[in-house]
Amino acid sequence: xxxxxxxxxxxxxxxxxxxxxxxxxxxxxxxxxxxxxxxxxxxxxxxxxxxxxxxxxxxxxxxxxxxxxxxxxxxxxxxxxxxxxxxxxxxxxxxxxxxxxxxxxxxxxxxxxxxxxxxxxxxxxxxxxxxxxxxxxxxxxxxxxxxxxxxxxxxxxxxxxxxxxxxxxxxxxxxxxxxxxxxxxxxxxxxxxxxxxxxxxxxxxxxxxxxxxxxxxxxxxxxxxxxxxxxxxxxxxxxxxxxxxxxxxxxxxxxxxxxxxxxxxxxxxxxxxxxxxxxxxxxxxxxxxxxxxxxxxxxxxxxxxxxxxxxxxxxxxxxxxxxxxxxxxxxxxxxxxxxxxxxxxxxxxxxxxxxxxxxxxxxxxxxxxxxxxxxxxxxxxxxxxxx
Amino acid sequence: xxxxxxxxxxxxxxxxxxxxxxxxxxxxxxxxxxxxxxxxxxxxxxxxxxxxxxxxxxxxxxxxxxxxxxxxxxxxxxxxxxxxxxxxxxxxxxxxxxxxxxxxxxxxxxxxxxxxxxxxxxxxxxxxxxxxxxxxxxxxxxxxxxxxxxxxxxxxxxxxxxxxxxxxxxxxxxxxxxxxxxxxxxxxxxxxxxxxxxxxxxxxxxxxxxxxxxxxxxxxxxxxxxxxxxxxxxxxxxxxxxxxxxxxxxxxxxxxxxxxxxxxxxxxxxxxxxxxxxxxxxxxxxxxxxxxxxxxxxxxxxxxxxxxx
Amino acid sequence: xxxxxxxxxxxxxxxxxxxxxxxxxxxxxxxxxxxxxxxxxxxxxxxxxxxxxxxxxxxxxxxxxxxxxxxxxxxxxxxxxxxxxxxxxxxxxxxxxxxxxxxxxxxxxxxxxxxxxxxxxxxxxxxxxxxxxxxxxxxxxxxxxxxxxxxxxxxxxxxxxxxxxxxxxxxxxxxxxxxxxxxxxxxxxxxxxxxxxxxxxxxxxxxxxxxxxxxxxxxxxxxxxxxxxxxxxxxxxxxxxxxxxxxxxxxxxxxxxxxxxxxxxxxxxxxxxxxxxxxxxxxxxxxxxxxx
Numbered sequence: 001x002x003x004x005x006x007x008x009x010x011x012x013x014x015x016x017x018x019x020x021x022x023x024x025x026x027x028x029x030x031x032x033x034x035x036x037x038x039x040x041x042x043x044x045x046x047x048x049x050x051x052x053x054x055x056x057x058x059x060x061x062x063x064x065x066x067x068x069x070x071x072x073x074x075x076x077x078x079x080x081x082x083x084x085x086x087x088x089x090x091x092x093x094x095x096x097x098x099x100x101x102x103x104x105x106x107x108x109x110x111x112x113x114x115x116x117x118x119x120x121x122x123x124x125x126x127x128x129x130x131x132x133x134x135x136x137x138x139x140x141x142x143x144x145x146x147x148x149x150x151x152x153x154x155x156x157x158x159x160x161x162x163x164x165x166x167x168x169x170x171x172x173x174x175x176x177x178x179x180x181x182x183x184x185x186x187x188x189x190x191x192x193x194x195x196x197x198x199x200x201x202x203x204x205x206x207x208x209x210x211x212x213x214x215x216x217x218x219x220x221x222x223x224x225x226x227x228x229x230x231x232x233x234x235x236x237x238x239x240x241x242x243x244x245x246x247x248x249x250x251x252x253x254x255x256x257x258x259x260x261x262x263x264x265x266x267x268x269x270x271x272x273x274x275x276x277x278x279x280x281x282x283x284x285x286x287x288x289x290x291x292x293x294x295x296x297x298x299x300x301x302x303x304x305x306x307x308x309x310x311x312x313x314x315x316x317x318x319x320x321x322x323x324x325x326x327x328x329x330x331x332x333x334x335x336x337x338x339x340x341x342x343x344x345x346x347x348x349x350x351x352x353x354x355x356x357x358x359x360x361x362x363x364x365x366x367x368x369x370x371x372x373x374x375x376x377x378x379x380x381x382x383x384x385x386x387x
Numbered sequence: 388x389x390x391x392x393x394x395x396x397x398x399x400x401x402x403x404x405x406x407x408x409x410x411x412x413x414x415x416x417x418x419x420x421x422x423x424x425x426x427x428x429x430x431x432x433x434x435x436x437x438x439x440x441x442x443x444x445x446x447x448x449x450x451x452x453x454x455x456x457x458x459x460x461x462x463x464x465x466x467x468x469x470x471x472x473x474x475x476x477x478x479x480x481x482x483x484x485x486x487x488x489x490x491x492x493x494x495x496x497x498x499x500x501x502x503x504x505x506x507x508x509x510x511x512x513x514x515x516x517x518x519x520x521x522x523x524x525x526x527x528x529x530x531x532x533x534x535x536x537x538x539x540x541x542x543x544x545x546x547x548x549x550x551x552x553x554x555x556x557x558x559x560x561x562x563x564x565x566x567x568x569x570x571x572x573x574x575x576x577x578x579x580x581x582x583x584x585x586x587x588x589x590x591x592x593x594x595x596x597x598x599x600x601x602x603x604x605x606x607x608x609x610x611x612x613x614x615x616x617x618x619x620x621x622x623x624x625x626x627x628x629x630x631x632x633x634x635x636x637x638x639x640x641x642x643x644x645x646x647x648x649x650x651x652x653x654x655x656x657x658x659x660x661x662x663x664x665x666x667x668x669x670x671x672x673x674x675x676x677x678x679x680x681x682x683x684x685x686x687x688x689x690x691x692x693x694x695x696x
Numbered sequence: 697x698x699x700x701x702x703x704x705x706x707x708x709x710x711x712x713x714x715x716x717x718x719x720x721x722x723x724x725x726x727x728x729x730x731x732x733x734x735x736x737x738x739x740x741x742x743x744x745x746x747x748x749x750x751x752x753x754x755x756x757x758x759x760x761x762x763x764x765x766x767x768x769x770x771x772x773x774x775x776x777x778x779x780x781x782x783x784x785x786x787x788x789x790x791x792x793x794x795x796x797x798x799x800x801x802x803x804x805x806x807x808x809x810x811x812x813x814x815x816x817x818x819x820x821x822x823x824x825x826x827x828x829x830x831x832x833x834x835x836x837x838x839x840x841x842x843x844x845x846x847x848x849x850x851x852x853x854x855x856x857x858x859x860x861x862x863x864x865x866x867x868x869x870x871x872x873x874x875x876x877x878x879x880x881x882x883x884x885x886x887x888x889x890x891x892x893x894x895x896x897x898x899x900x901x902x903x904x905x906x907x908x909x910x911x912x913x914x915x916x917x918x919x920x921x922x923x924x925x926x927x928x929x930x931x932x933x934x935x936x937x938x939x940x941x942x943x944x945x946x947x948x949x950x951x952x953x954x955x956x957x958x959x960x961x962x963x964x965x966x967x968x969x970x971x972x973x974x975x976x977x978x979x980x981x982x983x984x985x986x987x988x
Binding site for chain 3: 412413415416417419420422423424426427430431432433434435437438441451496499500502504507510512513514515516517519520521522523524525527528529530531532534536537538539542571574575628629631632634635638639652653656657660661666669670673674676677680681683684687688691692695
């Protein structure tokens with residue numbers, strides 16, 4: 001069962017352009033996540049699959065069949081709502097089987113399905129309770145059960161974990177993943193929590209301002225973000241973005257920190273012609289992206305290391321986040337965020353301590369300063385290539 | 388993206404066709420709405436329009452066959468009629484005095500009842516009772532209490548030596564007495580609504596005011612009342628509009644008398660139409676009220692939209 | 697407003713009258729005043745109830761008595777001499793029929809306005825609400841003339857038709873507010889579960905807003921039960937309702953206080969019963985939704 005978006009647009013009656021020209025393919029059995037900040041169009045996209053919103057333009061296809069204008073009831077999609085939307089006046093049992101009854105599934109078939117689902121979700125003891133008597137986690141399971149019992153073609157989830165407290169959220173996340181392995185129904189999942197997306201998804205679609213930013217596996221979007229927005233949105237603490245000047249050096253590209261002009265010697269690597277052509281257009285100015293865990297700190301200077309100093313130390317338990325300054329200034333990044341390194345917590349650093357900062361060359365990313373698009377990333381063989 | 392902007396324009400010009408089930412939804416919405424709307428048009432709008440037709444005709448209840456077009460005569464007659472201006476004046480005094488008293492006493496009662504106390508819920512509920520008695524019942528109850536010779540108030544006044552009168556028959560006292568009864572019936576209404584409004588004010592805001600050292604009076608005056616202003620507006624306008632339309636209470640207490648001392652517009656219109664049989668003039672009078680009331684309704688709807696947020 | 701949070705919290709805040717540390721005297725005085733004002737305000741009600749149990753000879757006594765041997769003679773007189781059973785029945789029939797029809801028409805229209813994306817729904821709703829404030833006298837005369845033509849004067853139907861029109865605007869408005877409070881996600885879940893609009897309304901929405909339905913019905917009930925002007929004009933003998941009958945005890949040369957007070961008490965009883973059951977929802981209705 002594949003799900004396809006062809007040039008989908010959504011403009012609300014008040015003029016808000018929620019989704020802009022969306023093209024997407026979702027594969028059978030895939031756990032597909034729509035990720036983005038609030039107002040990015042992810043929920044609207046989900047609701048269009050359900051038929052709760054009508055696209056303003058474009059087509060939605062299931063297995064090649066156009067279902068853009070089919071009634072929600074006839075789409076064979078089930079949805080878990082953010083608030084769970086359990087019927088408050090009905091018992092858990094009634095909540096679970098109502099949709100089967102409405103669809104005139106024979107009673108002989110309802111009973112085994114109910115037994116199976118309530119066993120899998122561990123809610124068999126709750127069947128006679130009303131939703132108001134249940135805890136948040138229990139309600140969440142009932143909502144899942146109500147959707148699963150239908151054995152739908154597509155399973156939609158709108159931030160289903162956001163009403164749970166942190167501990168429970170992480171536990172339920174794991175359970176969801178197990179559940180999907182056990183019953184691999186095509187799932188479209190909406191969240192603003194990047195960690196949730198990384199843990200759960202086969203593929204992630206990142207959206208911003210109604211536009212698709214990138215579609216890819218969790219590893220893809222983390223290691224090879226298509227633009228600065230994706231790079232920034234995925235990963236905590238978020239990626240460091242440093243302004244650099246790019247010149248043709250001996251045997252490859254020579255990167256220098258725009259401020260202070262410190263050369264990043266480790267990054268002199270050959271580049272493909274396409275990368276060079278693009279860099280030409282930016283007149284050698286670019287933004288360097290480096291994940292905090294790829295920033296190494298040393299007491300001794302090394303090739304391409306930067307003269308740094310330790311600012312605030314934020315202990316996180318197993319690791320510490322170290323805020324870094326370069327040349328005695330902490331205003332290093334393009335977005336005004338602190339320049340952060342993640343180190344193991346047994347490495348001790350003191351505020352004000354001078355330090356040498358080096359960036360792992362295989363983790364460097366280059367972005368266009370203006371458009372934010374990815375310019376190049378270092379490939380495993382050690383050359384700058386298009387991301 | 389410039390591409391999508393131009394597309395937006397296209398979409399604005401030519402919206403896509405609705406799916407069949409969406410058209411059906413519209414039909415269902417119309418079917419749900421239609422019975423109520425048709426009913427209201429037939430039974431509220433049509434009579435109002437018919438009333439306007441009557442207002443520009445000479446129509447006497449005793450000879451409906453003699454109906455004739457009157458133009459604005461009925462309205463002109465009203466303007467030259469001393470009873471009308473008197474009635475207008477009575478209505479204004481009645482509404483202004485009753486609503487002002489209900490608001491002031493209502494705030495005081497609401498503040499008094501806004502306290503933690505065992506059984507306070509019971510007393511708040513009990514306060515609904517005067518609102519539920521029919522205005523006819525409330526009016527006549529007071530007529531009994533205020534009655535000369537055997538009325539309780541008359542008796543109590545005698546006992547403490549305050550001079551009494553046949554209040555309902557006194558040109559001086561009849562209007563204040565009628566206002567008193569209105570205040571008695573509707574102050575609990577105002578108080579209960581304000582109480583609910585007060586309880587919707589966030590506890591933290593009030594606590595912050597307390598930490599800032601405001602006195603109880605300052606808290607009420609500077610924090611609570613400004614915060615519940617939308618509710619205050621709604622209540623005042625509901626009471627104003629309803630008191631302008633008042634009929635029952637006045638009619639059973641005094642029938643507009645003595646003379647025309649308590650003849651509000653509704654009572655005047657009733658007397659003109661049903662006692663004198665002049666339906667044309669009565670309708671003209673009613674239409675003056677319709678216009679008058681609708682101006683207030685306009686402000687009321689605005690206040691309500693604000694209060695609803 | 698928060699008064700008297702918890703007197704036990706030992707915080708010294710400036711001004712003794714604050715919530716944390718109320719002085720010892722004032723709360724008692726305040727409590728007494730609160731109880732006092734309510735009882736004072738209820739006194740006329742108490743007095744009319746008392747009167748209804750007074751022997752007829754005591755009722756017009758120049759020295760009103762608080763203590764006497766209670767009697768039911770006013771009530772028996774009311775039912776035997778004035779055939780009050782018939783009047784009561786008229787009121788019950790007219791009120792319950794009005795309630796039932798208003799609720800059905802009201803729920804359907806309110807649901808369409810609250811949930812079904814009717815174009816201009818807000819304006820339609822406000823216009824409907826504005827009808828609630830139509831001066832009754834403005835429509836009373838047209839109704840009187842038309843009912844005369846249709847032979848509907850002094851009939852149940854004549855009264856019920858008018859009362860539906862009087863209560864429908866208010867009911868639609870109030871129900872629309874209750875319906876708007878039902879989370880949209882619930883209905884969307886029902887839609888995906890495969891229900892039709894009518895099924896959603898009957899199986900999901902109505903059970904959830906049952907308290908709102910009940911309080912709306914009570915407002916319609918109270919208003920219809922107490923209505924006087926239209927009943928006075930449109931009835932004469934057969935369809936006379938309780939308020940009209942009560943006012944008829946005021947006769948040209950005498951007022952039958954015994955029968956009158958008994959009738960007022962009887963009129964009050966059913967409302968007290970229902971309202972005490974639903975006190976929480978009363979304020980929202982009284983303010984037309986401005987206070988929730």
